Amino acid sequence: MVTIALKRSKQHRCAACGSLFSYLVEAQGTAHRDGSREDARMNAVRWIMRRPTAYPCPACGVVQPDQVGQRRELAHALLLVAAFGAAVTLPAGLEWVSVPAHLILPGMAGVAALFILAHAAAAWYSPNRFPRQNLARAAEAGAAGDLVLDAPGPEGGLGARRRLMSPWFCWLGFAALALSLPMIAGAEIVRAFAGWPVNADCRPNAAGPGDEVRVYFPAEGHSLDGRWQGLVAVAVLNAKELDIETALPATTRTEAIGQWVEDKPKSFRPWAKVKIPDAERLAGKVLRLYLRAQITYPVREGNGFVTRCEVLDHVTELRMAPPRAGAVYTLLEVAGASAGAGLSFVGAVLLIVAAARLKRAGYAAVLL
Ligand SMILES: [Zn+2]
Numbered sequence: 001m002v003t004i005a006l007k008r009s010k011q012h013r014c015a016a017c018g019s020l021f022s023y024l025v026e027a028q029g030t031a032h033r034d035g036s037r038e039d040a041r042m043n044a045v046r047w048i049m050r051r052p053t054a055y056p057c058p059a060c061g062v063v064q065p066d067q068v069g070q071r072r073e074l075a076h077a078l079l080l081v082a083a084f085g086a087a088v089t090l091p092a093g094l095e096w097v098s099v100p101a102h103l104i105l106p107g108m109a110g111v112a113a114l115f116i117l118a119h120a121a122a123a124w125y126s127p128n129r130f131p132r133q134n135l136a137r138a139a140e141a142g143a144a145g146d147l148v149l150d151a152p153g154p155e156g157g158l159g160a161r162r163r164l165m166s167p168w169f170c171w172l173g174f175a176a177l178a179l180s181l182p183m184i185a186g187a188e189i190v191r192a193f194a195g196w197p198v199n200a201d202c203r204p205n206a207a208g209p210g211d212e213v214r215v216y217f218p219a220e221g222h223s224l225d226g227r228w229q230g231l232v233a234v235a236v237l238n239a240k241e242l243d244i245e246t247a248l249p250a251t252t253r254t255e256a257i258g259q260w261v262e263d264k265p266k267s268f269r270p271w272a273k274v275k276i277p278d279a280e281r282l283a284g285k286v287l288r289l290y291l292r293a294q295i296t297y298p299v300r301e302g303n304g305f306v307t308r309c310e311v312l313d314h315v316t317e318l319r320m321a322p323p324r325a326g327a328v329y330t331l332l333e334v335a336g337a338s339a340g341a342g343l344s345f346v347g348a349v350l351l352i353v354a355a356a357r358l359k360r361a362g363y364a365a366v367l368l
Helices: 037-050 065-096 101-124 131-143 167-184 186-194 325-360
Strands: 003-013 020-030 147-151 212-216 221-224 229-236 265-268 271-275 286-301 304-319 363-367
Touching: 003 037, 020 037, 037 363, 065 101, 065 325, 101 167, 101 186, 101 325, 131 147, 167 186, 167 325, 186 325, 212 304, 221 286, 229 271, 271 286
Parallel strands: none
Antiparallel strands: 003 020, 003 363, 020 147, 212 271, 221 265, 229 286, 286 304
């Protein structure tokens, strides 16, 4: 394999004042294609061309757009990756730290807003806020002989301060990011305007006549691999007053525990899926529910496991929104999450594209 070291002068035209300046760059090139010295030399030259400008312009002190763009691109890309991680872990995380059910979506929108602020900081941060320091740095490099002003720019410069931004992509990106916020919190925004009551220990936590909701028992259980199964019965304590049947159809987890269970204790919360009668008059009313569950779950004993059986009783209230509010809430939650995630992604990508366009702006040449 042929590898050669190269020292060449790289020349730039300042994007702001149009001056030509150059400095020496050292590079190593390896021949990939045919193993010739020419191939190695060309690879070294390409590497030099891809490098962002190393110094501010010695005439006006402006840090060149490719350098600014590279930093921005990196910042936006890192934020995109971090946001993806947050989107995956946040819903469970917020629940884990006992954030009330109706604050989870606004909480996620809040975290998304913090990401937008971070993107804004990355887009608006410019080393060109400090022209005097940049000029001093260029002068220092000039005095050391590292940076040479080859030719001053035309009178009045290129008027290209605007080119240091890529405004359309930036604004589009921020518009997409901003639009993602009401999407993420959409279900809660609709609830707030419609005045649907919150049922903290239910999924969905808005419920109306005709909905099917999962009501959780307050106690957390521990079993091997978090497995459990059960039978449930649900009665309405104030059925007479509401003029409905006392017993409500309800189901719970019935998947068999099986013969082989992973030896890893996990927690679980038993639940009952309750079908609310489809009677419009229940809107705005409170259903007082009595839940009874008989659950079995595997626990470790000796080298194997045994199934333990337990009966749980729970009395809770289900506050009714208008018919099918729960189904609408779930739909908004799912659609909002996908639309919000999609818009956040598109917004961040547009900002990355804007930064990448900055990187390509300007003129540079390797003097052979
Ligand atoms: Zn300049």
